[in-house]
Amino acid sequence: MRLVELNRTIEGDYPLAKFERLAEVLLSNEGYVTAKLEFGYSVGYACLKARASAKLLVRCQRCLEPMETVVTGSFKFALLDSEDDFELIPDEFEPYLLEGDEQSIIDILEDELLLSLPMVTVHDEACSDFIINQQKAAAAEKEASHPFAALKALKEELDNKAN
Numbered sequence: 001m002r003l004v005e006l007n008r009t010i011e012g013d014y015p016l017a018k019f020e021r022l023a024e025v026l027l028s029n030e031g032y033v034t035a036k037l038e039f040g041y042s043v044g045y046a047c048l049k050a051r052a053s054a055k056l057l058v059r060c061q062r063c064l065e066p067m068e069t070v071v072t073g074s075f076k077f078a079l080l081d082s083e084d085d086f087e088l089i090p091d092e093f094e095p096y097l098l099e100g101d102e103q104s105i106i107d108i109l110e111d112e113l114l115l116s117l118p119m120v121t122v123h124d125e126a127c128s129d130f131i132i133n134q135q136k137a138a139a140a141e142k143e144a145s146h147p148f149a150a151l152k153a154l155k156e157e158l159d160n161k162a163n
């Protein structure tokens with residue numbers, strides 16, 4: 001609330017190692033969460049507008065090898081002392097219940113990043129033998145269904161026999 005009173009904007013990099021809950025789903029806790037947090041009042045409510053992003057190392061769920069994924073989250077919280085106020089705040093806000101005097105910025109950012117994690121993380125490109133073989137089979141099938149390619153192949157085969 002002090003930051004709200006001061007109308008402070010904080011920009012910074014927070015070490016991933018501090019995000020213990022997030023680290024449980026990561027292969028490495030090296031790196032940073034980059035965040036911008038704007039505290040202030042908006043339409044009479046104490047609010048926190050924030051944007052956080054991080055490059056995370058996770059496991060590809062197809063080939064089980066490590067892969068990087070960039071996760072970005074943004075939110076606009078109305079900081080409230082009581083759940084009674086949840087109904088009153090404008091739609092543009094999400095309610096955030098303050099507990100005690102000190103609120104951990106890491107906790108708030110961590111909640112948001114956990115929510116923003118993709119449900120399924122897989123490499124963009126074909127990465128497992130299964131997928132690569134599937135693509136090869138599809139390409140072969142496409143070639144085989146091309147009549148001119150088939151004729152050309154037949155002609156070449158006949159030429160070879162003739163030689």
Ligand SMILES: [Zn+2]
Binds near residue numbers: 122127
């Ligand atoms: Zn993969």
